[in-house]
Amino acid sequence: MSTSTISISNHNTTKYIHGYTTDEQDRLIKQSNFLEPYIYSNVDFSNCHHIIEVGCGVGAQIQLLLNRWPHLKITGVDISQAQIHRASEFLKPYIEAGRVSLYVSHDGELPLPDECFDGALICFVLEHAHNPLNVLKQIKRVMKSGSSLYCTEAFNAGVHTYPTCLAFQTYWEIFNRYQKELKGDPDVGLKLSNLALKAGFSEVNANCVPIYLDDRVKDTSRRINLIDWFIEAILSVAPALIAQDKITPYLIEEMKQELSWLKHNQDTVFVYPFQQIKAVK
Numbered sequence: 001m002s003t004s005t006i007s008i009s010n011h012n013t014t015k016y017i018h019g020y021t022t023d024e025q026d027r028l029i030k031q032s033n034f035l036e037p038y039i040y041s042n043v044d045f046s047n048c049h050h051i052i053e054v055g056c057g058v059g060a061q062i063q064l065l066l067n068r069w070p071h072l073k074i075t076g077v078d079i080s081q082a083q084i085h086r087a088s089e090f091l092k093p094y095i096e097a098g099r100v101s102l103y104v105s106h107d108g109e110l111p112l113p114d115e116c117f118d119g120a121l122i123c124f125v126l127e128h129a130h131n132p133l134n135v136l137k138q139i140k141r142v143m144k145s146g147s148s149l150y151c152t153e154a155f156n157a158g159v160h161t162y163p164t165c166l167a168f169q170t171y172w173e174i175f176n177r178y179q180k181e182l183k184g185d186p187d188v189g190l191k192l193s194n195l196a197l198k199a200g201f202s203e204v205n206a207n208c209v210p211i212y213l214d215d216r217v218k219d220t221s222r223r224i225n226l227i228d229w230f231i232e233a234i235l236s237v238a239p240a241l242i243a244q245d246k247i248t249p250y251l252i253e254e255m256k257q258e259l260s261w262l263k264h265n266q267d268t269v270f271v272y273p274f275q276q277i278k279a280v281k
């Protein structure tokens, strides 16, 4: 591990719905590239010098941020040693150049001094956190007064398909119930503004970032990529659900067939509405 990577807590026993396999870590890198146009259309760190990403995973967003704003220094924090280890390999040249530093933290407690960052990012993390309000309070503590936080989160209850996909609906219900069992919140996106206000942020602006597939999308490869991204994301939880007898492999096969069919049917409507806020300290 690089000397720029400091381990604050060696272990955490928190169960993370997607797990920390190499395949899952690769998926995060692939996903960040695919979702970049959606997530970053309203994000601007051009006036910042040193920003923090909480829940940085394997560093996929950090790489995108550095490509977009090459002058930035970025600190990444995650509760998982395995993620930070992978991130330290993935971002090695940037770490060696002194532009990236990585830390392992525990449950949102940031091992960093007050008011040292002039921007902050959270992306698909609060849905997994046991105490999302505390994560927001912690990130606010380390932000400078007047700086902005961008936070993008899931709102899984907002996912819709037309025609209705029954096997998918069954899987999705079990998936979301499992996330709640792990003390996460698959609909935290809907609560982002309220949570940010409770954490003490002001000027909270919210918008929906909808991934929308309907007949306006004529490009077949775009249709295929979109559904394939979604299938890959939700299937990352399938091995855990099968191992716990919550679903059968047969349900997975049925669901794959239903969702694959959506790619090639021009009547399809598929909506995945992320929620994003910008909030000022």
Ligand SMILES: C[S@@+](CC[C@H](N)C(=O)[O-])C[C@H]1O[C@@H](n2cnc3c(N)ncnc32)[C@H](O)[C@@H]1O
Pocket (backbone or CB within 6 Å): 016, 028, 029, 032, 054, 055, 056, 057, 058, 059, 060, 061, 077, 078, 079, 080, 083, 106, 107, 108, 122, 123, 124, 125, 128, 129, 130, 135
């Ligand atoms: C879906 S990944 C997103 C990673 C990265 N933000 C991205 O978009 O590629 C969620 C990450 O949040 C981390 N995580 C979960 N709860 C956390 C918490 N309370 N504080 C910090 N990280 C957390 C997980 O270990 C995982 O790496």
